[in-house]
Amino acid sequence: MAKPRRRLQPLKSAPKTGSNFVPVYFDHNATTPLDPRVLEAMMPVLKGPHGNASSLHRFGRAARDAVERARQQLADLIGCQPQQITWTSGGTEANNLAIKGVADVQPGGRVLYGATEHPAVMEAAESLCARGRAVEVIAVDRHGVLDWSAFAAQLASAPVRLIALMRANNETGVLQDVARAAQMAHEVGALILVDAVQAAGKIALDFSALDADLMSLSSHKLYGPKGIGALVKRAEVDLSPLHHGGAQERGLRGGTENVAAIVGFGAAAALAASEWAARAEHTLQLRDRLEQAVQTIPGATIFGAGVERLPNTLQFGLAGYEGEALLMQLDRRGFGVSSGSACASGKGEPSHVLLAMGYPRDVAYGAIRVSLGHANTADEIDRFVAVLRELVVAGHP
Amino acid sequence: MIYLDHAATTPLNASVRAAMLPWLDDVDGYGNPASDHVLGRRARAAVESARAQVAALIGAEAGEIVWTSGATEANNLALKGALEFRGLKGAHVVSSRIEHKAVLDTCRYLETQGTRVTYLTPDRGGRISVEQVMAALQPDTALVSLMWVNNETGVINPVVELAPLLRARGVLFHVDAVQAAGKLAIDLSQLPIDLLSLSAHKLYGPKGVGALFVRKRPRARLAPQIHGGGHEQGMRSGTLATHQIVGMGAACALAQSQVDADANQQHGLRERLWVRLQTLSRIHRNGAAVDCAPHILNVSFEGVDGEALRASLPGLAVSSGSACSSATREPSYVLRALGRDDELAGASLRLSPGRSTTADQVDRAADEIIAMVHRLRAVSPTWVGEADGEGAAVLIPFAAADNVYAYPAPVWAAFGALRHAGVLPAGDDVVCSRAGSPAAHAQLELSARCAPDGTIQAARFRAYGCPTTIAVGEWLASQIEVGFEAGKIPDTARDLRSALEIGEDKAHCALMGEDVLRALFDQIQRIRK
Numbered sequence: 001m002a003k004p005r006r007r008l009q010p011l012k013s014a015p016k017t018g019s020n021f022v023p024v025y026f027d028h029n030a031t032t033p034l035d036p037r038v039l040e041a042m043m044p045v046l047k048g049p050h051g052n053a054s055s056l057h058r059f060g061r062a063a064r065d066a067v068e069r070a071r072q073q074l075a076d077l078i079g080c081q082p083q084q085i086t087w088t089s090g091g092t093e094a095n096n097l098a099i100k101g102v103a104d105v106q107p108g109g110r111v112l113y114g115a116t117e118h119p120a121v122m123e124a125a126e127s128l129c130a131r132g133r134a135v136e137v138i139a140v141d142r143h144g145v146l147d148w149s150a151f152a153a154q155l156a157s158a159p160v161r162l163i164a165l166m167r168a169n170n171e172t173g174v175l176q177d178v179a180r181a182a183q184m185a186h187e188v189g190a191l192i193l194v195d196a197v198q199a200a201g202k203i204a205l206d207f208s209a210l211d212a213d214l215m216s217l218s219s220h221k222l223y224g225p226k227g228i229g230a231l232v233k234r235a236e237v238d239l240s241p242l243h244h245g246g247a248q249e250r251g252l253r254g255g256t257e258n259v260a261a262i263v264g265f266g267a268a269a270a271l272a273a274s275e276w277a278a279r280a281e282h283t284l285q286l287r288d289r290l291e292q293a294v295q296t297i298p299g300a301t302i303f304g305a306g307v308e309r310l311p312n313t314l315q316f317g318l319a320g321y322e323g324e325a326l327l328m329q330l331d332r333r334g335f336g337v338s339s340g341s342a343c344a345s346g347k348g349e350p351s352h353v354l355l356a357m358g359y360p361r362d363v364a365y366g367a368i369r370v371s372l373g374h375a376n377t378a379d380e381i382d383r384f385v386a387v388l389r390e391l392v393v394a395g396h397p
Numbered sequence: 398m399i400y401l402d403h404a405a406t407t408p409l410n411a412s413v414r415a416a417m418l419p420w421l422d423d424v425d426g427y428g429n430p431a432s433d434h435v436l437g438r439r440a441r442a443a444v445e446s447a448r449a450q451v452a453a454l455i456g457a458e459a460g461e462i463v464w465t466s467g468a469t470e471a472n473n474l475a476l477k478g479a480l481e482f483r484g485l486k487g488a489h490v491v492s493s494r495i496e497h498k499a500v501l502d503t504c505r506y507l508e509t510q511g512t513r514v515t516y517l518t519p520d521r522g523g524r525i526s527v528e529q530v531m532a533a534l535q536p537d538t539a540l541v542s543l544m545w546v547n548n549e550t551g552v553i554n555p556v557v558e559l560a561p562l563l564r565a566r567g568v569l570f571h572v573d574a575v576q577a578a579g580k581l582a583i584d585l586s587q588l589p590i591d592l593l594s595l596s597a598h599k600l601y602g603p604k605g606v607g608a609l610f611v612r613k614r615p616r617a618r619l620a621p622q623i624h625g626g627g628h629e630q631g632m633r634s635g636t637l638a639t640h641q642i643v644g645m646g647a648a649c650a651l652a653q654s655q656v657d658a659d660a661n662q663q664h665g666l667r668e669r670l671w672v673r674l675q676t677l678s679r680i681h682r683n684g685a686a687v688d689c690a691p692h693i694l695n696v697s698f699e700g701v702d703g704e705a706l707r708a709s710l711p712g713l714a715v716s717s718g719s720a721c722s723s724a725t726r727e728p729s730y731v732l733r734a735l736g737r738d739d740e741l742a743g744a745s746l747r748l749s750p751g752r753s754t755t756a757d758q759v760d761r762a763a764d765e766i767i768a769m770v771h772r773l774r775a776v777s778p779t780w781v782g783e784a785d786g787e788g789a790a791v792l793i794p795f796a797a798a799d800n801v802y803a804y805p806a807p808v809w810a811a812f813g814a815l816r817h818a819g820v821l822p823a824g825d826d827v828v829c830s831r832a833g834s835p836a837a838h839a840q841l842e843l844s845a846r847c848a849p850d851g852t853i854q855a856a857r858f859r860a861y862g863c864p865t866t867i868a869v870g871e872w873l874a875s876q877i878e879v880g881f882e883a884g885k886i887p888d889t890a891r892d893l894r895s896a897l898e899i900g901e902d903k904a905h906c907a908l909m910g911e912d913v914l915r916a917l918f919d920q921i922q923r924i925r926k
Contacts (some may be wrong), residue, residue: 023435030432031636033423042421046414046603052406056707057714058398058801060405089466089605092625092635120625120634127624220429220636223423225639226606227466242622244506245469245499249461254499255469256406256598258605261638327433336434375423 010367022378023336029170029198029313029371030338035223041267042225045260053257054248063259070266077269079206080232086249087262090229091197091218092120095244097231098193098214099124102162103133103238109161109190110134112154112175115356116144121164122193143307144174144357152184159189171353171369172304173313182211191237194346197221201272202310213237219261224268228261279374284311286372286381293385297392301363303354312385318392326368326391333387338369399758400714403751404548404576406691410601417603420640429613430637431628440639442461453607454649455593456584463609463629464642468575468596471609473590474633476503476573479540482874486511488539493517493525495547496661500573511567515741522685523552523735527559537751545577549731550684551693557588564589569617574600579652580660580690585610591617600885601752602648606641607684633640659752664691666759673763677770683732683745694748700780701773703743704863709769711799713762716747740838745886776818778859779844804864805898813865817874820844828924830916834909839866841913843873851925853877865903869893869910883918886911
């Protein structure tokens with residue numbers, strides 16, 4: 001039985017709207033601003049020469065060289081070989097390519113995925129059911145951490161072909177020990193896909209050290225452009241393409257290369273490689289400041305508290321409040337936050353992540369996710385907390 | 398550098414770029430269009446306004462446009478999505494042999510999944526006929542996929558005539574309109590096409606974005622090929638790249654406003670190029686000259702090797718065959734489908750002028766092509782046409798910087814300065830030998846004037862084939878002219894490979910060099926006897 005929700009009262013101060021108004025942006029897990037240095041790297045491509053990277057003439061070769069330089073930059077960030085990287089249109093395509101690509105050419109064995117995975121992984125995996133594949137969910141505990149004993153039992157019960165697990169959750173920021181999962185996967189001859197979309201650029205990430213078989217990445221979560229991602233793959237892992245046509249990306253992904261975005265992704269990766277630790281430290285300070293303040297609000301729950309999380313992410317619920325209504329008020333007061341995944345927003349569904357962690361629907365409905373970036377300040381945190389308190393006080397009967 | 402490769406990709410239009418830049422900032426343009434806050438709503442509004450611009454170009458409704466990462470994805474989604482949605486794995490599909498790889502490779506994949514595909518062969522003009530398509534239909538034909546304009550020849554397929562006929566038969570009709578959009582008028586409000594693929598970067602928009610038109614009434618339904626998040630009415634998930642989508646919208650709006658002007662300008666340049674090239678003998682226009690899109694001219698040149706011709710034109714950005722498959726260096730499958738043999742299909746150039754192309758550029762490009770065709774024909778032992786301009790350009794060396802296809806430096810140097818090209822006038826003291834590599838369609842010829850003791854006093858070569866073949870001829874002639882011991886013949890292939898730094902892929906050229914040298918010395922032995 002859901003508890004009755006408290007209504008939010010109108011605020012005294014005027015809402016901040018208008019076409020030129022720039023909000024405080026606390027939604028970096030949805031997307032990040034493009035770093036001006038990344039744009040600078042992209043501009044020569046956007047201004048021409050305009051080669052098709054598959055063309056053999058001079059313009060085509062210049063485009064090809066730029067694509068390969070970016071591949072090296074990304075490889076340096078995540079500790080893989082450049083030839084292990086396949087460009088995709090984003091993290092969603094990378095996850096789809098990995099899951100469907102493996103399932104298509106490697107028959108037999110179940111596909112497992114974590115209960116708190118991103119919809120790109122969940123839905124791609126579930127689509128395999130229609131193709132007759134057995135698909136199972138791996139449970140998580142109340143903190144969002146993999147239930148290791150249940151996982152071990154699942155691995156032992158019947159053959160497994162592929163396991164898809166995220167390194168860091170997009171809503172709660174909770175980290176999974178994917179290296180441990182990889183070891184367990186390999187012991188039963190299964191492959192592991194690590195969804196590192198939220199982890200890359202925020203925490204240390206090393207493809208070979210994790211011993212992953214596949215890893216998905218997205219550019220626009222690390223201050224790069226939208227519309228570009230990558231799938232990292234060990235050479236021995238056999239995949240069928242998702243987009244047939246043309247010999248691009250060694251036949252694994254047809255389509256004219258998005259040169260400007262690839263160059264942007266490379267530049268963003270190079271910046272992340274040198275700056276991620278400083279960014280992590282900065283956002284962690286702000287996150288802890290926010291977390292301490294939120295804890296003092298009556299009825300507040302911090303999701304994933306007490307377990308290892310991304311340094312920039314805080315997801316919390318306020319008992320009795322509806323997240324969407326709070327978000328709307330925060331938006332009107334100039335704070336861009338989200339309830340969870342941008343992809344699922346607007347659907348009126350509570351977070352599947354929180355439900356998987358065992359929270360009731362009304363708590364899950366009340367979730368607010370704050371995801372910080374390196375340009376956020378302590379002052380912004382303090383202003384946010386003040387507005388939040390004002391809303392909560394006003395909302396009390 | 399003269400860019401005549403607009404069918405491969407176009408420069409990003411400056412006003413399109415200007416429209417994109419506000420969505421590439423770190424101020425207020427970066428929101429995720431799926432986010433429910435002010436930055437998200439701003440991005441979403443921009444995405445929706447671009448959707449209307451794309452729809453307007455093709456006479457569709459905004460809700461019928463699904464964003465993709467490009468035309469390849471759009472084609473994949475159309476074909477796989479339509480068949481999967483209908484659960485028609487074993488159904489029948491009609492397509493053609495001249496489709497883009499994105500459609501052909503998808504069809505081949507579908508065949509591995511149990512789909513039966515009929516690939517229609519075009520007539521010699523490169524066109525698929527209405528009758529052919531209708532005759533190929535079977536009771537369980539679920540889908541016909543045909544390109545509006547072929548990307549290599551520019552030939553227009555009769556999709557306008559086919560659409561109502563296929564609708565009447567209840568067969569879903571997918572059209573790859575990548576090369577038609579912005580070149581021909583498209584009005585889907587009048588034309589019952591169900592699915593239509595578009596690409597932004599072929600019409601002066603950004604790379605990495607395309608769209609699939611999915612008709613609402615009657616509704617063409619598709620199973621998504623990229624799952625997760627339910628974007629694009631569930632048909633295509635993934636965060637929308639606002640700047641790219643805005644760019645595609647702006648590019649479509651621009652194309653709509655000047656489609657006639659663009660077509661006239663490019664048609665004029667294309668015909669100017671063709672008229673000028675016709676000063677060459679024995680060249681062939683690939684694809685019918687009527688009913689073709691305005692921006693593509695495809696020409697095959699007899700008597701020259703395709704690779705050598707391309708290498709000789711470093712100042713021209715042109716395609717030999719489709720850019721997407723050119724890395725494989727196989728003769729164009731499209732030209733072979735319309736009846737060209739391997740040699741003519743290989744010795745072809747696709748020249749595609751665009752908005753910024755000038756008449757002067759076209760003239761200079763034609764002059765350059767003419768000169769280089771003359772040069773290659775002049776050194777060919779098999780060319781028996783009129784000696785048009787023979788030898789004129791043979792001695793003009795190529796600059797090292799022009800080695801854009803990265804041949805080994807010694808190969809490029811020899812190919813670029815053909816000091817020993819030609820044939821010595823026949824006489825009692827002149828010997829001549831030939832060798833060939835049928836697989837590579839290559840020929841080498843050596844001629845030498847010998848003193849009575851067999852010493853070579855002068856040597857010349859002629860060659861037909863790739864730059865390496867021609868370089869081998871030049872190197873051999875220059876070496877034997879300054880003295881050569883017959884005893885070294887068994888090492889010739891090895892010496893050639895080391896002197897010219899010939900890799901494994903061109904080892905056959907060196908072997909051909911050894912063959913022709915051995916044959917020459919056999920002749921010399923005979924003379925001395």
